[in-house]
Amino acid sequence: MSTPTASRLHRPTLVIGIGLFAIAAITWHDAANMKIRASYGMGADAASYFISIFLGLLGLGHLISAFRRQTDPEPSDWKAVLWVSLGLLSLIAALWFDLGFVLGSTLLFCFTARAFGRKALLADIVLGFVIATGIFLLFNKVLTLGLPMGPFERLF
Amino acid sequence: MESLIYLMQGFGTALDPANLMFAAVGVILGTAVGVLPGIGPALTVALLLPVTFKLDPGGSLIMFAGIYYGGMYGGSTTAILLNTPGESASVVTALEGNQMARRGRGGPALATAAIGSFVAALIATAGLAFFAPLLVKVAVKFGPWDYFGLMLIAFVTVSATFGSSPLRGLTSLGIGLWLGLIGIDQLTGQTRLSFGVPNLLDGIEVTTLAVGLFAIGEALFVASRHLFNDEKPMAIKGSIWMSREDWKRSWKPWLRGTAVGFPIGALPAGGAEIPTFMSYTMERKLSSKPEEFGKGAIEGVAGPEAANNASAAGTLVPLLTLGLPTSATAAVMLAGFQQYNLQPGPLLFVQHPALVWGLVASLFIANVMLLVLNLPLVGLWVRLLKIPLPWLYAGILVFACMGTIAANPSVIELMMLVGFGFLGFVMRRYDYPIAPVVVGLILGPMADSQLRRALQMSLGDPMILLQHPGSAIMIAIASIALLAPFFFRGLSKFRQDED
Amino acid sequence: MTYLHSKLVAAWLTAAVAVLPAALPAQAQDLELTITAPAGAGGGWDSAARSLQDVMMSTGAARSVQVINVPGAGGTVGLAQFVQSAEGSPNQMLVGGITMVGAIITNDAPYDLTKVTPIARLTGDPLVIVVPSSSPYKTMADLIEGIKKDVGRTIWAGGSAGGADHILAALVTQAAGEDPAKVNYVAYSGGGESLAAMLGGQVTAGVSGYGEWQGQIESGDLRALAISYPEPIEGIEAKPLKEQGYDIELVNWRGIFAGPGISDADKATLSAAVEKTVKSPEWQELIKARGWADYYASSDEFATFIATETDRVHAILSSIGLAQ
Structure with missing residues (x-):
């Protein structure tokens, strides 16, 4: 894990980015399947959509920074x-x-x-x-x- | 001055030798149980509640006051020394406090926490005694729109805990917000992200997350590193007492923390966490040595600890005057009152003045006792760190797991705790800040339900947030705080990042 | 600290007893019970379980009683665990109530109350409908009139969505001739937080257990318009909805259950032990102190009651849109 990557792609950052995309997709899917609607104001799905988009943007941020130079974590036992x-x-x-x-x-x-x-x-x-x-x-x-x-x- | 006469009578009640003894026993028990990692004041009070059942109401409530304040003190000790906060309100204390402990300044950190708590509790208890009826009139006027404004300010302040990289800080916050979605939505009864697991329906327990991320994550991380890291992480260097400079840097944060903590604690949905975040941010902005933040700045312990204890006294305002428990601890306290068929509420002060003022007076006394008990104990607590590393961390893990299963004896809860522990380990390894996750879990659901309550009351009209002066002002403050740095420093900073 | 001491002694005694062979025929005074409170420490079900524990032991209806807390999801987590672990067990009981009936329906829980054996209904508390003291509504009729005028602007505050408070608000809206799905009900985490919204005048009306808001009603900060109990209650000024001409009753009841498929003999033993407890002066004194109302019903009566209650709750929850 700690060896400097030959390519400029930083793998852990990439994995975290993909993970964030996955969570965002699950959250979106979950929100789309909600059945109970609020009679007035916003429903319970609003926050889910908001956070799903937020996580998606963070995932994008990780993908971009995966191509930048990153410090590798110190070795672990x-x-x-x-x-x-x-x-x-x-x-x-x-x-x-x-x-x-x-x-x-x-x-x-x-x-x-x-x-x-x-x-x-x-x-x-x-x-x-x-x-x-x-x-x-x-x-x-x-x-x-x-x-x-x-x-x-x-x-x- | 009627209050003053009542308070004097209250001291008469509380200084009765038997009651004095109950207070002392409560303080000692509260500190002893509260100091166990993973056990915060709420669980401490809940655990010790049965002990008080067989006493008369006066004595029992007095012992209770001691347990309550004792548990608060105990909770910060483990946060500072072992980086394992027992409750969400000590998460911020752990940020700087543990850094101080790692630099051998655990003694001053504990001392500033203890004295700060004392100062804050003293002022806040006085506030409780004299302004409770007034304060509560203002507090109930706080509508959901105002709470939403307050949440926005709190969200902005969270950025202070982000560390070096905004992307990582926001990711931590995002994970916390996402965890906050899980469970049954309080307003509509809709379940979110529970995947059919019944144990997830009530959402993620904040304590489980905090203990998992901090205590277990920390143990895993230290285990993974100790081979390569020869320096002992927590040696004791220098005096264990506060230096003149420490005092100089501490007293203002104590007062500011109190000023933030007490009123927010008194709000029916304020809680103890938000003031600690706010105090931390404030100290960071006002400090003469902002570069020390993240590396053990004493202001970062003094302010939030004062805010934490002041808000604890603040939560007694709605509890005593409205019968309204605003924190887990207060809910358990309410159960304690009800044991004696005492219904806290507007009539409590009228119907049982001797009892109420006796309780207020014993809060003062418990506070003094705690200081007397805890300052000498600082030396003893610091010596905890001399326990050999293997036993220290083995002990932390055993106590942390025990705290979780004691609160909820379920294997699934324990699995979540361990899962959060691994999350904490991975986050530490890749340098993601931990505190924003906890913050997200606390603030996310609150902001969500308050905003939706506001919109429900306005039948969906978002302008309601700007029509009320309180929320309009707070939203303006939050927007300015968020955007101002971009205007003034943002551009140049961004350019530096590019190089 | 004599209490701690006696607790220790008691603990050692129970421990000593526990290792004795338990082959003797089960008699009430030999009962060693475990009561599951499907909620965290401090809540209503927890205090019901612990009160029962105290009185059962002090009246000798059982030799020892242990309370375990299994919190979660309106009691359905505790129920599921109980159904699985207490099958045929002669010494395990579970506390439950109307909130659990609602939660089973809204959460689509895997087990319902037909899976457990009803032993007795214990207590029933009235809910109260209040308005802030500054409200123009003086009577229940005024409130109904207000609902008819604008159902959306009649904002209700109360406990969690789908709970007893919500059900009552929906029933009142229905009685006013409006669609219960249109009730503008703002849910709070408990009687405390909704109280602040009431006192702050942010909502039109509120629903809660009478006991929770008793202080404010007596001090005049809140005006009680009606209680949901079928009959008038001594010491409560507000009149029942039924007496005021609205055919609504809703009681926040709590009861106790045994595991699935227990033998008739065990059921009789448990029922006798609970009945002995509930009829004791100690219990009557205790529930009075807690502000609970006696609502005892024996095993069979309780079973029928649950069936009708489940249908009723299901119907109203469907009309709100919380159940299929």
Whole structure:
């Protein structure tokens, strides 16, 4: 990604421009299919059309600037991003499969710590587990708020 | 001077040792919960509301006041230190505040926020005590056309948060506006862009967007960079206290922020965000060192934080005098009043003067307690940054996700949070400013419904916007602010861009 | 902080109880219930659910009650989740009301109230029709006259589009002999914001729950022309529309439901527990304090009521153009 592009075309800017066009088209389509009309004044579709045009113009702006010189972003550590993503996904999965907040948060904690270069997995799991359990007890028991429960949480 | 006598009696009530203790407990709880990233004052108050149920009305409301102000203080702490605002009104605080923290000036940033909040809340609470009945008469005269004018001014001020490239700034704003379309339109019941997903019908939650973009986006971005970036992003350098220069640069923004925040907060549909945007823009324009903005200008923390707290006191004006909750926090407060069969409204001041003035007095007291509690804590909070990076960000992510699912225990909400996190990461990577997205999501739907309400009342005649003096003046101000730079500097600047 | 403390103790007790085998036959006092409030904390359904929670536990109608909030889309998000998760469950209940009936229709929601088992109708609040104190309209007849003269310039303020307030405005317009689709109804996010529009004199008339505007009506800032409740209510000066010769009634009711396909025995147990709660002096005191009116109806009566209510709401929403 970070290598200077040989052609003068700046690819990320181009992709963002095309993305904006796509969103604008979806918004226009959505507005055109609205059924409920306002009896007086403007309907709900007016804002959609306005923003659709606005996004279209921004898309055009991106296409133009894609042909100009752009500074490339600094290099990224994609492995670290992957670890954090894995952590976030584990929390989502834990809630999706009703495995509970504590398990999901523990995984999120130790995977994120791993992303930042920690290797002591066991220590992080224990720390994450203690923090997550503490939060769970505080919120569900003291503040009576429903954080998602799994088999472990039901023990309390 | 009747008010003054009542207020003195109120202090009598509030200074009762038991009530004093309730205020202290409220302040400590409010700060402690509010400081968690992703948890703003509204959720703080909602979470702690049940704690107050079993007290008598007086004590409970006093504790409430403490929680409310405590939550406000707590929210700015994480915005400054960790770039994770817990609520939309602290988004602007994060802009300069976090830059200061990165330059090792987290201490002064927290101090100016705390003292600014104190000054603002003090003045605004006094305004509440003496001018509430008067102010509310003006506020209800504000029609949808006037609100639309105010939104236009707010939109113009947003450009201050754009950073270097107008195209990127406008794109961020456009994404925010687009997100604001999603959901059921309040005026007609028409759904927009919900793609049949029921969870989208109520629209995008501002807190979910803000926490996703800021907290999660930030964590991803820092993770992607820390290998290549040897400097520790947030070392503590120099004194943690405000220098003489900091004071000199802060006191005017505090007062100006208060002057903007209180009246807008008192408007039935004003809210806390708009005054923070306006204050930020104003400070940027008036600063003697505008070049420091974006790199940690103390005025950019002092002004918006004062505006934020002043507007919080402002929202109590319509709440107490009309029973009209104008913010999420105020809505929860209203529920608190109703617990005791107290209906805030025109008769509240007449029927329960002791209670109302006790509450006003305890707001003063809570405010003093907060300052006493928070200034020494600045040192402690700053030390938060000494937590090793891996644990710090792991903790932020756990708390941020927890805040979102605590408010709405739904996997889809969590997925949106994570999605916004990746959006925030991509935007940071390609240098798009983050704040305008949040601004767009807040202002877009408001401007849309106020404009359409105005047109509905005029049966479609757009001239209504110019027929009312208030809206005409505000639209003129917005147009001048938008166009003037083009006339004076625009042309030459454009030519420079071409080179 | 004794409350926090007792809460902790209670939490530990419930936790201790939860691990005991629950094989005993279900009796009311053993009930461990979960009530879904299909709205965020602080709203009407949430406070109904939490009030029920308090009274059920204090009267011993249930051993423990937990409230969970599933906000979204006029309650239809909560309803959908409830239908999927509470199938045949003897200990889950859902709070709902007329707004949900409207939202199911306007949102074209995947599940409607025929999917759940009605347990009881709990409360019903009157809506009130008001004009600003400076308005030339002194009576309901004046307002109707004004609608006949110019339906478009008779501007209404009230809660969200398609909600109970909107329905009432449309019914009144219809009663005046005008097309309900022509009602110039300006929707606000709640009783608070529309109140400001009323007090600012930007609109002709307003609709809201009586309780929300009670303060302004009593102080004389707003003039109440009529309430939508079928009978006069003690302590409310405004007369019902029916009594004034308009055949309109609309009650903002709330009720409680159990999951789809529960056994008759479970339904009887839940109904008995709710009935015991609602008939208790604690409940009567609590709803009085909240400004709610008792509108209790038993399971079967409630089921018939929902059917007719759904038809009625559907008809009026179609005439406004919000439903197919």
